[in-house]
Amino acid sequence: MARMTPHERRAAIVAAALEVMLHKGIAATTVRDVADRMGTSSGLVHHYFASMDDLLAAAFEQAATADLELTTAAVEARTGPVDRLRAFFATYARAEQDWAFQLWLDAWAEAARRPTLRETSQRLNVTWQQVLARCVRDGVAAGVFVCPDPDGAAWRILSLLDGLALQSVAHRVPIDRTAVIAWSAGFAEAELALPAGTLAGPPGPAGVTATAAAAATPAAGRGTPRRPG
Numbered sequence: 001m002a003r004m005t006p007h008e009r010r011a012a013i014v015a016a017a018l019e020v021m022l023h024k025g026i027a028a029t030t031v032r033d034v035a036d037r038m039g040t041s042s043g044l045v046h047h048y049f050a051s052m053d054d055l056l057a058a059a060f061e062q063a064a065t066a067d068l069e070l071t072t073a074a075v076e077a078r079t080g081p082v083d084r085l086r087a088f089f090a091t092y093a094r095a096e097q098d099w100a101f102q103l104w105l106d107a108w109a110e111a112a113r114r115p116t117l118r119e120t121s122q123r124l125n126v127t128w129q130q131v132l133a134r135c136v137r138d139g140v141a142a143g144v145f146v147c148p149d150p151d152g153a154a155w156r157i158l159s160l161l162d163g164l165a166l167q168s169v170a171h172r173v174p175i176d177r178t179a180v181i182a183w184s185a186g187f188a189e190a191e192l193a194l195p196a197g198t199l200a201g202p203p204g205p206a207g208v209t210a211t212a213a214a215a216a217t218p219a220a221g222r223g224t225p226r227r228p229g
Contacts, residue, residue, distance in 0.1 A: 009044075009048065010048045013034065014059050017029065017056065021060070026060070026109075026117075027109070031045050034055070051116070053117055054116050056110070057116040057117045057120040060103060064107075065124065071087075071092055074203070080142075081139030082139070085185075085199055088131070088132060088135060089185055090181070090203055093181055105166050128158060129158050132158055136150040136154055139192065146192065156191060157188045160183070164183060
């Protein structure tokens with residue numbers, strides 16, 4: 001087998017750290033755990049990462065960025081403000097992403113003790129808010145939404161969505177995923193002066209506005225929150 005380049009070796013360490021983090025949690029992950037997962041020595045891990053905080057932050061950022069990029073792509077593939085928000089909600093809380101919410105829960109819990117992880121989680125959280133704020137600003141500019149403070153509205157919507165999603169993952173009951181989406185979408189409708197039910201249902205096909213999709217699709221499914229995944 002060919003020797004790994006430094007870049008490949010670093011990527012392998014990050015991947016191993018992420019596997020351990022998902023299995024044991026961020027707080028319980030150690031250098032020895034990561035080295036054992038790779039079948040190598042702790043010294044190799046220390047050679048590439050000056051501290052465990054740096055390694056945990058790198059692994060967290062890799063996973064969280066991939067999830068963020070998926071949601072951003074889904075939003076940008078839609079052409080209308082309403083469909084963009086529907087896409088945001090639908091991809092944000094997919095059933096197969098429970099592990100991502102657990103990772104965020106761990107990251108926030110550890111942020112007070114790990115400066116690099118705190119900076120990373122804060123930066124990514126702001127990026128999530130910016131994706132949502134752009135949706136709101138675009139809707140206001142198009143005359144579809146009424147909102148005097150898009151940035152504030154985005155933070156409020158995201159905070160509710162985060163809180164409900166994390167409770168759903170951490171406790172399993174009594175809040176299920178359908179309620180997470182329905183309640184968050186309902187709150188967003190109130191924030192943006194939209195009629196109740198506007199954001200319910202799945203987004204239309206990529207590149208098709210919500211109006212065009214509604215005209216081409218029977219209305220039987222509208223008004224029922226979609227269970228992502």
